[in-house]
Amino acid sequence: MTTTSFLSPNRIYQGDARKLLASVQPDSVALSFWSPPYCLGKSYEAHLGFADWSALLSETIQSHYPVIKPGGFLGINIADILAFEDAAMPRIQADNISAKKVKITRDEVLTAQQANPGFDKYQLAALLGCSEQTIDRRLKHNNVRGGKSAPQTRVKLTAGLIEQWAADAGFYLYDRRIWVKDPCWENSRWHSLSYRSVDEWEHVLIFWKPGITVVNRQRLEPGEWAEWGSRGVWHIPSVRSNNAHESQFPPELPRRMITLLTEPHDLVLDCFVGSGTTAAAAVSENRQFLGFDLNPESVKLFEQRITATLS
């Protein structure tokens, strides 16, 4: 007789989410909440082209269906791809009459950086009297304007793709919220020479697996249902000084998802766990957790974090 061994709760496992999901106990996860690679070229996703990224997300969503408990939820936080390269797109002939040249040079930024080794881009910007995106441009040469030195880019919406992949897997779109963070200039390379807005908000898509869902608003603190539980727009500042991980959740984001959608002791999964924010929120809210990440550093980061959370 063969026995199947499933992954143990309250641990972070290193590996590919798609493979590890196959070893999660069926119908055991009350909420899986995660933020995947966004196809924006961050260091942990630089190897992924659009086709690879689509395969990663659609396969991960597909592998979730067996493990979510009936009546449970899959929550996905994602942004649209604001600089989606499209070589076939006609060139934008940007004739910018409103741009003002900032006189700060790269050498001035480097000198200020050497004189103040601990300064981040915001502190350097305050010191030199310019914006943090000028600091970025001078240091990283990302002065890519309207397609002069890079392929043309356009906006690509992600929510519809994810809705389709989730529907193909058997889920239903139950709700969607907008997370308003703060303006992120670095991902808006075109901003200085176009009419496009900066990167300022992300989607939170909530999918449901058919089954009985207990609706218990008493889990929220008094006032929370009115303040944010019933609201479609969540204002939560993003994590800015991000030494631990490039794209950390603000703890309030998973905390809201967990308290709204799960009961104490329920199992919460994050299959792109990064620095472990969802898992730490699960522990704080007296839920069980399970986390996966390709990067072995995540396991180490999480161990440090959980020690801090428990203490």
Ligand SMILES: C[S@@+](CC[C@H](N)C(=O)[O-])C[C@H]1O[C@@H](n2cnc3c(N)ncnc32)[C@H](O)[C@@H]1O
């Ligand atoms: C957007 S970050 C998640 C950040 C996390 N929410 C936090 O608060 O720190 C995405 C994470 O997915 C991981 N990742 C990328 N591809 C993966 C895969 N195939 N399986 C598991 N993890 C993966 C990356 O290493 C990265 O840590």
